[in-house]
Amino acid sequence: MNGIFGYAATAPSPSREEAARVRDVMAARGPDGHGLWSSSDGRCVLAHRRLAILDLSDRALQPMRCRDGRYTIVFNGEIYNYPELRRAAVAAGHVFETTSDTEILLYLFARHGAEMLSHLRGMFAFAIWDDHARSLFLARDPFGIKPLFLADRHGTLRFASQVRALRAGQGIRDERDPAGVIGFMLLGSVPEPFTWYQDISALPAGHCMSVDASGVRQWRYTDLTAILSAAGGRRGDRHAALADARAAIRDSVKAHLLSDVPVGLFLSSGIDSAAVLGIAMEQAKHPIHAITLGFDDFAGTTNDEVPVARRIAEYYGAPHNVRRIDRAEFLEDLRAILTTMDQPSIDGINTWFVAKAARENGLKVALSGIGGDEMLGGYPSFVDVPRWVRRYGRLARLPGLGAGLARLMRTVVPWYIAAHPKAPGLLRHTSTIGGSYLVRRSLRLPDDLADVQDPAVVKAGLARLEIVARMNATLNPMPDTPQAAVSLLELSFYMRNQLLRDADWAGMQHSVEIRTPMIDIDLFTRLAPLIGGLPAGIGKQLLADAPNKVLPDWHRHRPKTGFSIPYAGWMAGIRDLDQRNGKAASSNGLLSRTWSNYVFQQYPAGA
Incomplete structure (x- = not known):
C-alpha cells in the first residue's frame, strides 16, 4: 500500500502517476489486483496492490470505500479477530458488502475513530482518509510486524510499505541517515524509526498518527x-498461569489460521515451529504443508535440520517438503x-529461500x-x-575506569581483542541492562566503527542514534526481573x-504472507505474568507442552540450533568480497562482520 497527502495549503496536488509508480514497485506484494483512488479535493491519493487471502473476489479490492463514501482505506495485513468483530457488527445491524477484514476496519473507524485500535488483534499497517474532515489516519500494529514508512517534506506526506518503493517517488533525496548506517x-539491521535515508522514517510499532491541514500528530x-x-x-499461582499460557498459545495459533487459501508452515528443527505445527494440525480444516530448507553443505552435521524436521512432520502427520539449496542457487539469487x-x-x-519454496x-x-x-x-x-551486569557493571559504572581499561586492552593485548572483540565492551557498556544487551547483540562495538566507517559519519551516527540510551528507554518503566x-x-530490537x-520483505517478494502466532498482542498480554518469571528453559518446555500431542522427549531436549545457512562456504570467491576476511571470519566467529561489510558495499543494489 502507499499514498500521498498534500496536507499543507502550499503543497502541490499529489500526482496519481507518482502514486501508481510507487505502487508498482511493490507488485510482488500484491499480484492479485491493484487500485488507485483520489479524494474529491485531489489532495490525497491512495494506491494498493493486493495479495488475496480473505474474500478472493474483486469486491474486496482496495482502496476500499465505505458505503456513504466518507472513509477510504488502504490496508496491509490481517485482522485475526475479524470473525468475532464482524458478528458483533452484524448483530448491531450493520450490513457488510464483502467478507474481507478490510471492511471491518472501515466500520470500526466510523464508530470509534482512533480508539478502534484497542479492538484489533492482528498484524497491520493501514491508512484511512476522512473525506469530511480532510484528514488521514495511519496506524501500525503493536509489534511492528507490518511495516509503514513515511516521508514528510514541505507539507506533503508520502507513505508506503517499503523504503525502496518510496524512493521511486518524488522529492526523496539520496542522502543516507548516519543513524541508519x-x-x-x-x-x-537498521533500528527504527531510522532508515537508510534521511528523508524516510518508520512509523514506530504500536503508534498511530493523524494528518490534516494543521499538521502531523503522532502518538503511541x-x-x-x-x-x-x-x-x-x-505472578500469583504459577500452575494456573501456565495452564492459561498453554491455552493462550493454542488460541493464537488457531486465530492465525484464518484464511480462504491454504496455509503452510516453515518447519525447522526447533521447538517453536514444531509446537506451532502440532497445534495447527489439530486446529486446521486442511493439513498444514510444512516446508524445510536443506543444505548439502550441512549434510551429516548438527546444522542439518532436515532429519529432525522430517521426524516431527511424520510425528504430526503433516505433508512435508524439503527444499534443497546449494551454493549455485545462492549465487544465482544473490x-x-x-x-x-x-x-x-x-x-x-534463509527466509528468502523458504518463502521461495512456499x-x-x-x-x-x-x-x-x-x-x-x-x-x-x-x-x-x-x-x-x-x-x-552483575559481574562487570560495578566496574563499568566507575567514571572513566571501564572506558580506560577498555582502551588499555586494545593497546596492550590486541591479539586477545582480535579473538574476543567484545571483551572491551564488557568493561565499558555493562553498567545497565541496555548497554549489556548492546554488547551481547552487536556485530561491533561503538569503538570499533572507526575501522569500517568515516569518522565523521561515526560521530554523527552515534550522536543521533544514542543506541544505549535508546535501549534503556525501552525499559521505562523497568520490568521487575x-x-x-x-x-x-x-522484542523491540x-x-x-x-x-x-526480513520476514516481510523476503516473504512478500515471493508473494507469501508470513504469519507469526507467537507474536500476538492477546498472547503477549496473557503471557505477561510469566515473561521473565520462569526459570531458564521452562518457557520453551511450556511451548513444547502446548499441543495436545506434546513434543516427544527426543526433540524437546535436543541442544538448540539456529535457523542457519552455510555462509562460510558460499561466500568464498564472491567478487568484491574480501576472501581473506571471509576465511578469517569463518575461523574466529566473525563471519557476520564480513557479510555485513559486503551488504554495506552492495546496498542499494540496482539503485
Whole structure:
C-alpha cells in the first residue's frame, strides 16, 4: 500500500502517476489486483496492490470505500479477530458488502475513530482518509510486524510499505541517515524509526498518527513495556498461569489460521515451529504443508535440520517438503536478494529461500515460529545480559575506569581483542541492562566503527542514534526481573528490526504472507505474568507442552540450533568480497562482520 497527502495549503496536488509508480514497485506484494483512488479535493491519493487471502473476489479490492463514501482505506495485513468483530457488527445491524477484514476496519473507524485500535488483534499497517474532515489516519500494529514508512517534506506526506518503493517517488533525496548506517554496522539491521535515508522514517510499532491541514500528530497507542511491567505484580499461582499460557498459545495459533487459501508452515528443527505445527494440525480444516530448507553443505552435521524436521512432520502427520539449496542457487539469487532487500540486513537469506519454496508449492500464507525465543527466554542473552551486569557493571559504572581499561586492552593485548572483540565492551557498556544487551547483540562495538566507517559519519551516527540510551528507554518503566527486561529488548530490537522486517520483505517478494502466532498482542498480554518469571528453559518446555500431542522427549531436549545457512562456504570467491576476511571470519566467529561489510558495499543494489 502507499499514498500521498498534500496536507499543507502550499503543497502541490499529489500526482496519481507518482502514486501508481510507487505502487508498482511493490507488485510482488500484491499480484492479485491493484487500485488507485483520489479524494474529491485531489489532495490525497491512495494506491494498493493486493495479495488475496480473505474474500478472493474483486469486491474486496482496495482502496476500499465505505458505503456513504466518507472513509477510504488502504490496508496491509490481517485482522485475526475479524470473525468475532464482524458478528458483533452484524448483530448491531450493520450490513457488510464483502467478507474481507478490510471492511471491518472501515466500520470500526466510523464508530470509534482512533480508539478502534484497542479492538484489533492482528498484524497491520493501514491508512484511512476522512473525506469530511480532510484528514488521514495511519496506524501500525503493536509489534511492528507490518511495516509503514513515511516521508514528510514541505507539507506533503508520502507513505508506503517499503523504503525502496518510496524512493521511486518524488522529492526523496539520496542522502543516507548516519543513524541508519551506524545502526546497521552495530547491529546488522537498521533500528527504527531510522532508515537508510534521511528523508524516510518508520512509523514506530504500536503508534498511530493523524494528518490534516494543521499538521502531523503522532502518538503511541500500545505500550508493551507498560503491559509487561503491570503484569509483574500478578505472578500469583504459577500452575494456573501456565495452564492459561498453554491455552493462550493454542488460541493464537488457531486465530492465525484464518484464511480462504491454504496455509503452510516453515518447519525447522526447533521447538517453536514444531509446537506451532502440532497445534495447527489439530486446529486446521486442511493439513498444514510444512516446508524445510536443506543444505548439502550441512549434510551429516548438527546444522542439518532436515532429519529432525522430517521426524516431527511424520510425528504430526503433516505433508512435508524439503527444499534443497546449494551454493549455485545462492549465487544465482544473490543479485535479486540484494536488489529487493528493503533495508540492509545481515539476515533474511534463509527466509528468502523458504518463502521461495512456499511459493513453488502454491502457498500464499505460511506460519513461522518467530517470537518463541523472545517471549519465552530461549536465547543465551537471557542468561548473559543479567550476568554481565552483575559481574562487570560495578566496574563499568566507575567514571572513566571501564572506558580506560577498555582502551588499555586494545593497546596492550590486541591479539586477545582480535579473538574476543567484545571483551572491551564488557568493561565499558555493562553498567545497565541496555548497554549489556548492546554488547551481547552487536556485530561491533561503538569503538570499533572507526575501522569500517568515516569518522565523521561515526560521530554523527552515534550522536543521533544514542543506541544505549535508546535501549534503556525501552525499559521505562523497568520490568521487575532482568529476564523480562531482556525479553522487551529482544522484542523491540532484534526481532522487530531484523527478524520481522526480513520476514516481510523476503516473504512478500515471493508473494507469501508470513504469519507469526507467537507474536500476538492477546498472547503477549496473557503471557505477561510469566515473561521473565520462569526459570531458564521452562518457557520453551511450556511451548513444547502446548499441543495436545506434546513434543516427544527426543526433540524437546535436543541442544538448540539456529535457523542457519552455510555462509562460510558460499561466500568464498564472491567478487568484491574480501576472501581473506571471509576465511578469517569463518575461523574466529566473525563471519557476520564480513557479510555485513559486503551488504554495506552492495546496498542499494540496482539503485
